[in-house]
Amino acid sequence: MKIVDDTSGDRLTAIVNDLRDFVRERDWEQFHDPKNLVMALVSEAGELAAEYRWVPNDASDSWSHDPDNRERIAGEAGDVGIALLLFLDRIGVDFVEAVRAKLEVNRVNYPQGPSRGKPDRLRT
Amino acid sequence: MKIVDDTSGDRLTAIVNDLRDFVRERDWEQFHDPKNLVMALVSEAGELAAEYRWVPNDASDSWSHDPDNRERIAGEAGDVGIALLLFLDRIGVDFVEAVRAKLEVNRVNYPQGPSRGKPDRLRT
Amino acid sequence: MKIVDDTSGDRLTAIVNDLRDFVRERDWEQFHDPKNLVMALVSEAGELAAEYRWVPNDASDSWSHDPDNRERIAGEAGDVGIALLLFLDRIGVDFVEAVRAKLEVNRVNYPQGPSRGKPDRLRT
Amino acid sequence: MKIVDDTSGDRLTAIVNDLRDFVRERDWEQFHDPKNLVMALVSEAGELAAEYRWVPNDASDSWSHDPDNRERIAGEAGDVGIALLLFLDRIGVDFVEAVRAKLEVNRVNYPQGPSRGKPDRLRT
Numbered sequence: 469m470k471i472v473d474d475t476s477g478d479r480l481t482a483i484v485n486d487l488r489d490f491v492r493e494r495d496w497e498q499f500h501d502p503k504n505l506v507m508a509l510v511s512e513a514g515e516l517a518a519e520y521r522w523v524p525n526d527a528s529d530s531w532s533h534d535p536d537n538r539e540r541i542a543g544e545a546g547d548v549g550i551a552l553l554l555f556l557d558r559i560g561v562d563f564v565e566a567v568r569a570k571l572e573v574n575r576v577n578y579p580q581g582p583s584r585g586k587p588d589r590l591r592t
Numbered sequence: 593m594k595i596v597d598d599t600s601g602d603r604l605t606a607i608v609n610d611l612r613d614f615v616r617e618r619d620w621e622q623f624h625d626p627k628n629l630v631m632a633l634v635s636e637a638g639e640l641a642a643e644y645r646w647v648p649n650d651a652s653d654s655w656s657h658d659p660d661n662r663e664r665i666a667g668e669a670g671d672v673g674i675a676l677l678l679f680l681d682r683i684g685v686d687f688v689e690a691v692r693a694k695l696e697v698n699r700v701n702y703p704q705g706p707s708r709g710k711p712d713r714l715r716t
Numbered sequence: 717m718k719i720v721d722d723t724s725g726d727r728l729t730a731i732v733n734d735l736r737d738f739v740r741e742r743d744w745e746q747f748h749d750p751k752n753l754v755m756a757l758v759s760e761a762g763e764l765a766a767e768y769r770w771v772p773n774d775a776s777d778s779w780s781h782d783p784d785n786r787e788r789i790a791g792e793a794g795d796v797g798i799a800l801l802l803f804l805d806r807i808g809v810d811f812v813e814a815v816r817a818k819l820e821v822n823r824v825n826y827p828q829g830p831s832r833g834k835p836d837r838l839r840t
Numbered sequence: 841m842k843i844v845d846d847t848s849g850d851r852l853t854a855i856v857n858d859l860r861d862f863v864r865e866r867d868w869e870q871f872h873d874p875k876n877l878v879m880a881l882v883s884e885a886g887e888l889a890a891e892y893r894w895v896p897n898d899a900s901d902s903w904s905h906d907p908d909n910r911e912r913i914a915g916e917a918g919d920v921g922i923a924l925l926l927f928l929d930r931i932g933v934d935f936v937e938a939v940r941a942k943l944e945v946n947r948v949n950y951p952q953g954p955s956r957g958k959p960d961r962l963r964t
Contacts, residue, residue, distance in 0.1 A: 478602075478603065479602065479604065479688045480603060480604055480688060483688050483691050483692055483695070486692075486695060487691075487695065490695060490698065490699070493704050494702060494704060494707050494708055494709070494710075494711075495708050495709045496709075496711055498709075499711045499894045501649050501650075501652045501653055502644065502652045502653060502655075502656045503644045503647055503648075503649050503652035503755075504649065504652075504893055504894060506637075506640050506641055506643075506644050506755075507641070507644075507751075507754075507755060507758075507889050507892060507893040508890075508893045509637055509640070509672070510637045510638065510640075510641050510755075510758045510762075510886055510889050511886045511887065511889040511890035511893060512886075513630075513633055513634045513637040513672075513886060514634065514758075514882055514883045514884075514885060514886015514887060514889065514890075515883065515886060515887075516630055516633070516634075517630055517631070517634050517765075517879050517882050517883040517886065518880075518883035518886075519630075520626065520627045520630050520631075520879060521876055521879040521880045521883055522835045522836065522871045522876060523627055524627075524773045524774075525625050525627050525628065525772045525773050525774075526625075526772075526773075528625045528626045528627035528628075529625055529626060529682070529683075531626075532626045532682075532683040533683065533684070538683070538685075541683065541685075542680075542683075542685045542690045542693065543690075543693070543694055543697065545676065545679065545680055545685065545690050546690035546691050546692075546693055546694030546695075547694055548633070548637075548676055549676060549687060549690055549691040549694070550691055550694055550695065550698075552669065552672055552673060552676065553691065555669065556666075556669055558653070558656075559653075559656040559657065559662070559665065559666075560657070561662075561665075561666045561669065563673060564603045564604060564607050566666045566667075566669050566670035566673055567607050567611075567670050567673040567674055567677065568607055568610075568670075569666065569667070569670055570667055570670030570671055570673070570674055571607070571610060571611065571614060571670075571674065573667065574614065574674075575614070578618060580617050580618060583618050584618055584619050585618070585619045585620075585622075586618075587618075587620055587623045587770045588770065623770045627879075628769055628770060630879075631765050631768060631769040631875075631878075631879060631882075632766075632769045634762055634765050634879075634882045634886075635762045635763065635765040635766035635769055636762075637762060638758055638759045638760075638761060638762015638763060638765065638766075638882075639759065639762060639763075641755050641758050641759040641762065641889075642756075642759035642762075644755060645752055645755040645756045645759060646747045646752060646959045646960065648897045648898075649896045649897050649898075650896075650897075711894045712894065726850075726851060727850060727852065727936045728851065728852055728936060731936050731939050731940055731943070734940075734943060735939075735943065738943060738946065738947070741952050742950060742952060742955050742956055742957070742958075742959075743956050743957045744957075744959055746957075747959045749897050749898075749900045749901055750892065750900040750901060750903075750904045751892045751895055751896075751897050751900035752897065752900075754885075754888050754889055754891075754892050755889070755892075757885055757888070757889075757920070758885045758886065758888075758889050761878075761881055761882045761885040761920075762882065764878050764881070764882075765878055765879070765881075765882050767878075768874065768875045768878050768879075771875055772875075773873050773875050773876065774873075776873045776874040776875035776876075777873055777874060777930070777931075779874075780874045780930075780931040781931065781932070786931070786933075789931065789933075790931075790933045790938045790941065791938075791941070791942055791945065793924065793927065793928055793933065793938050794938035794939050794940075794941055794942030794943075795942055796881070796885075796924055797924060797935060797938055797939040797942070798939055798942055798943065798946075800917065800920055800921060800924065801939065803917065804914075804917055806901070806904075807901075807904040807905065807910070807913065807914075808905070809910075809913075809914045809917065811921060812851045812852060812855050814914045814915075814917050814918035814921055815855050815859075815918050815921040815922055815925065816855055816858075816918075817914065817915065817918055818915055818918030818919055818921070818922055819855070819858060819859065819862060819918075819922065821915065822862065822922075823862070826866060828865050828866060831866050832866055832867050833866070833867045833868075833870075834866075835866075835868055835871045
């Protein structure tokens with residue numbers, strides 16, 4: 469148990485504030501309109517995809533946990549996370565709320581029984 | 593001020609747990625190796641890019657805040673967030689830590705003074 | 717053997733001309749600056765990735781040749797091709813020349829002997 | 841006017857053959873299943889997106905034609921083209937036919953009059 473301030477104690481709020489400061493200190497808000505940030509997000513996601521392109525499915529877990537790869541991959545994923553958080557902050561949407569809202573939609577679109585073992589949306 | 597349990601009170605930990613349950617209840621771990629989750633992430637990022645492809649830079653802030661677009665965009669960003677969280681959980685990396693670690697790297701690569709107003713990495 | 721005019725007889729030149737007409741007839745040049753076309757390209761590539769995200773490597777050949785999937789996949793790849801051709805046409809670069817130039821670069825970066833069986837660029 | 845053999849004289853057929861030889865000489869067919877090639881395509885498209893992320897729409901034409909940028913961009917687009925051609929060759933689909941087929945679909949989905957000046961699919 470820990471006593472925390474509702475806002476400052478939230479790890480996510482803290483990192484978003486730090487990202488915002490990082491951008492402001494470099495006068496980068498001018499480049500960070502939503503369109504550009506989505507383009508940055510896509511390019512960072514592409515770099516993460518580059519890491520896995522030649523790794524077979526059945527080796528991709530062990531490959532990801534190899535210390536030689538792990539830090540590099542976490543770094544690429546961190547880039548994706550930065551772009552996503554900056555984008556959401558720019559349009560005024562909270563990360564966890566966006567994820568939670570979509571999860572609730574997915575509960576409807578992928579009902580537990582019929583979707584069992586079937587990762588694609590069911591056609592009705 | 594609020595009293596919270598260190599783990600359960602963390603909004604991010606809570607949503608990751610919920611995502612994990614959602615996947616387990618549908619027996620989808622078999623599809624969710626790191627390679628496939630990165631591929632899912634890239635395709636969700638592509639859907640977000642589709643939203644912005646014809647929106648000009650200088651209209652993209654107001655366009656994003658239009659209620660007609662906002663919820664749809666938050667939904668696409670939520671999909672990206674879900675894929676990213678599931679990927680990081682699968683490889684055992686914490687989202688905020690990955691973002692924080694990369695932010696620290698960026699502080700070195702983009703020093704405040706020289707990078708002011710210049711969004712590209714400086715060539716040295 | 718066939719006698720063809722160098723330009724009009726080229727299948728690629730013909731399809732680029734048709735794409736150009738298609739765009740002009742709809743007054744879409746205003747949306748088709750290079751940035752937007754790259755964003756369109758990325759989103760179409762993401763749709764193609766969506767098709768393969770849950771298909772395991774060792775099933776992806778047979779899955780691609782299944783008539784149920786083949787036409788849909790060819791359609792997604794066609795979308796990627798359209799975006800790429802429109803982009804290259806807009807910046808005044810020929811598709812085959814761009815591919816040929818990069819192939820020559822790759823011959824240097826991936827020398828035949830040392831790169832045998834190794835798909836990643838060699839670190840020297 | 842030029843006398844060419846229908847197949848060997850086609851620039852596209854020639855480059856696809858050269859790409860095929862390049863892959864075979866390095867024993868890379870083992871890595872080039874359709875899933876991996878799509879992942880390569882997406883990562884190359886992401887690199888192209890990285891080039892344009894901070895370039896505003898209204899500067900993107902002149903920026904693309906700047907000799908300093910042009911060759912680098914053509915190279916990135918060449919990478920996308922290589923991945924796309926290798927993918928299509930692997931699944932046995934001709935590039936121009938895939939583009940042509942999709943263009944015909946687009947003629948139906950984006951009728952000339954109603955789609956004039958409107959780049960998004962019409963909702964009916």
